[in-house]
Amino acid sequence: MSSPHTSMRGRFDFESIARWIVPGERVLDLGCGDGALLAFLKREKNILGHGVELDPDNLTACIRNGVNVLQFDLEHGLSSFEDGAFDHVIMSLSLQTVRHTVPLLHEMLRVGREAVVSFPNFGFKPHREAIAAGRMPVSKHLPYQWFDTPNVRFFTIADFDALCANERIQIRERLAFAYGELVNANPNLNAEVALYRLGG
Amino acid sequence: MNDFRSVGRVTPQVARFDEEIPLQSGASLLGFTLVYETYGTLNAAGTNAVLVCHALSGNHHVAGFYDPQRPGKTVGWWDNLVGPGKPLDTERFFVVGVNNLGGCHGSTGPMSVNPGTGKPYGADFPLVTVEDWVDAQARLADYLGIDAWAAVIGGSLGGMQALQWTLAYPERVRHGVVIASAPKLSAQNIAFNEVARQAILSDPDFHGGHYYEHGVIPRRGLRLARMVGHITYLSDDQMAEKFGRQLKHGRRSFHYEVEFEIESYLRHQGDKFAETFDANTYLLITKALDYFDPAFACEGDLRAAFARTRAKFFVASFTTDWRFAPERGREIVRALLHNGREVSYAEIECAAGHDSFLLDDPHYHQALAAYLQGIAS
Numbered sequence: 001m002s003s004p005h006t007s008m009r010g011r012f013d014f015e016s017i018a019r020w021i022v023p024g025e026r027v028l029d030l031g032c033g034d035g036a037l038l039a040f041l042k043r044e045k046n047i048l049g050h051g052v053e054l055d056p057d058n059l060t061a062c063i064r065n066g067v068n069v070l071q072f073d074l075e076h077g078l079s080s081f082e083d084g085a086f087d088h089v090i091m092s093l094s095l096q097t098v099r100h101t102v103p104l105l106h107e108m109l110r111v112g113r114e115a116v117v118s119f120p121n122f123g124f125k126p127h128r129e130a131i132a133a134g135r136m137p138v139s140k141h142l143p144y145q146w147f148d149t150p151n152v153r154f155f156t157i158a159d160f161d162a163l164c165a166n167e168r169i170q171i172r173e174r175l176a177f178a179y180g181e182l183v184n185a186n187p188n189l190n191a192e193v194a195l196y197r198l199g200g
Numbered sequence: 201m202n203d204f205r206s207v208g209r210v211t212p213q214v215a216r217f218d219e220e221i222p223l224q225s226g227a228s229l230l231g232f233t234l235v236y237e238t239y240g241t242l243n244a245a246g247t248n249a250v251l252v253c254h255a256l257s258g259n260h261h262v263a264g265f266y267d268p269q270r271p272g273k274t275v276g277w278w279d280n281l282v283g284p285g286k287p288l289d290t291e292r293f294f295v296v297g298v299n300n301l302g303g304c305h306g307s308t309g310p311m312s313v314n315p316g317t318g319k320p321y322g323a324d325f326p327l328v329t330v331e332d333w334v335d336a337q338a339r340l341a342d343y344l345g346i347d348a349w350a351a352v353i354g355g356s357l358g359g360m361q362a363l364q365w366t367l368a369y370p371e372r373v374r375h376g377v378v379i380a381s382a383p384k385l386s387a388q389n390i391a392f393n394e395v396a397r398q399a400i401l402s403d404p405d406f407h408g409g410h411y412y413e414h415g416v417i418p419r420r421g422l423r424l425a426r427m428v429g430h431i432t433y434l435s436d437d438q439m440a441e442k443f444g445r446q447l448k449h450g451r452r453s454f455h456y457e458v459e460f461e462i463e464s465y466l467r468h469q470g471d472k473f474a475e476t477f478d479a480n481t482y483l484l485i486t487k488a489l490d491y492f493d494p495a496f497a498c499e500g501d502l503r504a505a506f507a508r509t510r511a512k513f514f515v516a517s518f519t520t521d522w523r524f525a526p527e528r529g530r531e532i533v534r535a536l537l538h539n540g541r542e543v544s545y546a547e548i549e550c551a552a553g554h555d556s557f558l559l560d561d562p563h564y565h566q567a568l569a570a571y572l573q574g575i576a577s
Contacts, residue, residue, distance in 0.1 A: 026540070035494045048540065056563040057328035058547075061545055068512075070533065080534050 007040040012180045013092060013195060014040050017116055020173070021045045025087035028112060030074055031094035033058055037066030042067070074098060081111040084127055090116040093141070095195070096151040105169060109200035114172065118195040123156030123188045124178070141192050164198065173197040205283045206271070207290050209240040210264035212306060215343050221301075221336060222493075227326035230315065234340050236260050236298040239282060240290035242346070242566045248576070249294045249346045251337060252278060253354030253361035255322030256429070256485050257477060259305040262297035263290070280560040287569035292576040293350065302328040310480030311412065322407020327484055330357075330492045334364045335440045341372065350575050353377035355557035356524065357485070360492050367494055370510040375575050377568070379516045380557035382528035383502050384493040384537070389523065392432055393486040396425035400479045409480055422479045423470035430469050435520035435553030460507070502535040509536065511545040514571045516564065518556040544571060 014037055021027065023045045029038050035058075041047045049070040053059050062069035072080060075098065078089075089112030091104075094117050098104055108115040119143035121127075129135035136146045144151065149164025155163075157176065164171050175184040175189030183191040218231045237260050243250055248574050252262045254277070263282035266274035282295055283289045299307040302325060310325040317324075341349065350371050352365040359381025366376040392506040400406060403421030434442075443462040460462045498504035513536055517529030517561070526547050536543045548564045558562070 048542065050543075056546075056567070057545060059544075060566045060570045063574060065490075066574055068542045068544050069544070070545045072530075072545070080537070080576070082538060085537065164496060196515060 012177055013037075013118060016175050016195055017041070017090065017092070018044050020114070020136070021047060021088060021114060024048070026085065028052065028081065028086045028089045030078075030089065030091045030108070031097070032062060032067070032069065033077070035062035035065040035069060035091060037090065038062075038067045039065045051055060074104070075100065078107040078111050080119065083110055084113065086112040088112055088114050088116055090130075092118050093120065095119045096153045096155070099152055101153055102163070102167060103112075105167065105198070106200075108168065109198065113199075115198040116196065117198065118193055119155070119177070120192050121157050121188065121194050122154045123158060125189050126192075126193045128189075139192065157191065157194045160194070160196070162195075170199040172199050205285045206275075206279065207264040209268055210237050210239065210261070210276070212237050212260060215340055217336075217339050217343070218338075221332070221339070223326055223332045224329040225327050225559050228324070229301075229308065232299070232308040232336065233306070233312075233432065234298055234302060234308075234336060236296060236340060237262065237264075237276075238297075238344075239263050239295045240293050242294040242430065243345070245348060246346055247348075248292060249341075249344070250288060250297060250572075251341070251349050251352045251365070252282065252288075252295060252297045253333075253337075253358035254297070254300065254445055255354070255356040255358045257473065258358070259303060260297040260299040260307075261305075262295065268346075271337075278558065280558075281565070287565050288353070288572055289576070293572075296340070296344065296346075298337060298340055300328075300333045302333075302481060302488075304481040305426050306476035309421070309478070310409070310484070311478055316539075320410075321410045321479060322412055325480060325484065327491075328488050329488050330360050330364050331368065333488070334361055337365075338359070338369055338372070341503040342461070348372045348374060349376050350369075351375035351439075351572070352380070353379070355379040356381055356554065357489055357492075360489075362495065364492075366509045366511040366513075367505065370508055373511050375514065375571075376511045377514045377571070378529075378532060379568075380518055380521055380524055380529075380554055381515075381532070382524040383495065383532050385489050385490055390490050392428060393490055396428050397483055399424035399428070401482055403479075406479065409483075409554055411479070417474070418479045419474045420476040422477065422482060423467075425479075425482060426473040427466040427470045430466055431525075432523045433553060433555045435522065435551060437520060438551050438553055441551070479562070502531065503538040506535045506539050508543070509539065511541075511543060514544060514546075514568070516548060516568070518548050518550045518553070518564075520551055521554045521556060524553040 025047050027047045028048045029051045032053050038049040052072050089108040095117050099140045130137035175195045176187030215234050222228045258277045259274045263276040263279045265271035284291045299305045302309045310321045314321040352362040356363045359378040362376045362378050365373045400421035403418035405416040406418040446461040448458050461515050492503045497500040515529050517526035533545045546567045550561045
């Protein structure tokens with residue numbers, strides 16, 4: 001799968017993820033784009049990282065960045081990876097682009113001890129206002145028009161929390177951000193991006 | 201072929217080894233010769249050497265040309281990959297190409313004189329395996345003063361040798377580059393090889409492999425073998441696109457001469473090959489392919505077999521390759537991941553089937569160039 005959001009992956013996201021990683025861990029990054037996060041984690045935490053990326057130009061970019069990358073199609077699942085093969089399995093700003101959301105979350109927790117996911121929050125106040133005004137939201141983290149978006153799932157922080165409860169996926173930590181800053185008050189309304197640390 | 205990025209005119213060199221080499225079959229050779237070529241310069245630390253392993257019909261002539269009058273006709277088989285500024289950059293790397301043991305382009309093989317009889321070995325040349333080839337290549341590395349290869353790279357059967365290097369000499373290869381390859385042949389792969397062998401073995405001119413003495417070559421058998429092989433190198437789509445059902449003479453003639461363009465193409469490939477390749481070598485290389493199975497000693501468990509690897513890997517497959525389909529590449533990747541090895545895997549969309557690895561598809565060369573650049577720096 002390709003990662004359309006690579007260019008928007010901010011450092012705020014990276015630093016938070018890095019805090020959850022123990023040096024020397026094995027990390028899998030699904031839809032890793034140009035490998036910037038894995039390169040960052042390798043530099044900061046000396047991880048053994050592998051990325052999964054479908055787009056050939058991103059694949060080459062990963063290799064140029066010194067990142068191990070596997071050209072697998074995530075829509076075919078994570079069957080190439082063994083149970084517990086990784087300490088962390090990351091999916092940064094790509095969850096909304098895959099169709100098989102629930103099986104994928106379970107797969108991430110099968111092959112990884114913990115999963116880290118981030119996604120744009122559809123419930124962000126400017127998005128609600130756009131809908132209220134009768135138009136689909138377009139913003140920094142949802143930059144596409146309705147007819148050309150690679151996103152196939154549209155959901156809020158509250159929706160994702162409910163899904164995790166329903167699927168018995170443990171939310172170990174949740175961070176919410178707007179404009180690169182942490183959001184504490186009412187994140188479902190005030191955060192444009194959410195970042196989760198999940199356990200099985 | 202006046203490519204300014206060519207390594208230019210090259211001359212094969214010969215290395216003679218007088219020590220006995222034991223072979224997997226239990227036989228041994230008392231001494232042997234390997235023909236090889238080199239491109240670029242070995243650095244003072246000896247850390248920039250790359251070995252290129254050839255597949256079924258290849259040899260030591262990887263890049264450059266022999267005859268400046270006819271550079272296009274005498275160009276190396278992987279010249280689009282190897283040269284100054286090319287993905288395997290000879291301004292950074294010291295690249296070695298070698299004709300394998302049992303070959304027919306100058307290295308000791310069935311056409312060589314058997315010191316025991318004073319006549320060519322012919323069918324008496326012992327069967328050699330991928331393991332044997334790699335052992336012989338290791339002696340060439342010693343001879344050239346190369347302690348460890350920066351990379352060993354190969355496509356198809358060449359990829360198997362790259363894999364074997366990382367298994368047999370884990371401390372002597374830093375990167376394994378395995379392209380359009382497989383960890384072992386399938387029953388279908390072996391079946392095609394067997395048809396090719398039977399074509400040669402049943403040719404009346406084969407004379408039990410001692411055709412040199414009779415002044416003939418089993419041309420018909422070798423030609424058929426190559427025709428069958430060639431079908432497996434191309435994809436169905438590409439064959440349809442290139443030849444379709446085009447008639448050679450524009451009309452149906454109701455005879456067994458060439459009617460369709462594809463027949464003409466296969467016959468041409470077969471004829472060309474039969475003139476330049478030795479049938480005994482063809483037989484033994486197909487057997488080396490069949491026998492290759494590093495998991496065999498580990499009860500079929502490839503993951504266990506790969507436990508001894510230490511190298512980093514680049515593995516590539518091509519979507520339309522049905523001889524060694526992408527799933528075979530992924531098999532290698534999974535076994536490496538199991539052992540915590542660093543591996544990158546490219547699954548290239550290319551229409552040309554197995555032969556894609558010899559072409560210069562932009563995504564393929566771009567990814568490979570990036571990987572090799574990472575090794576150099």
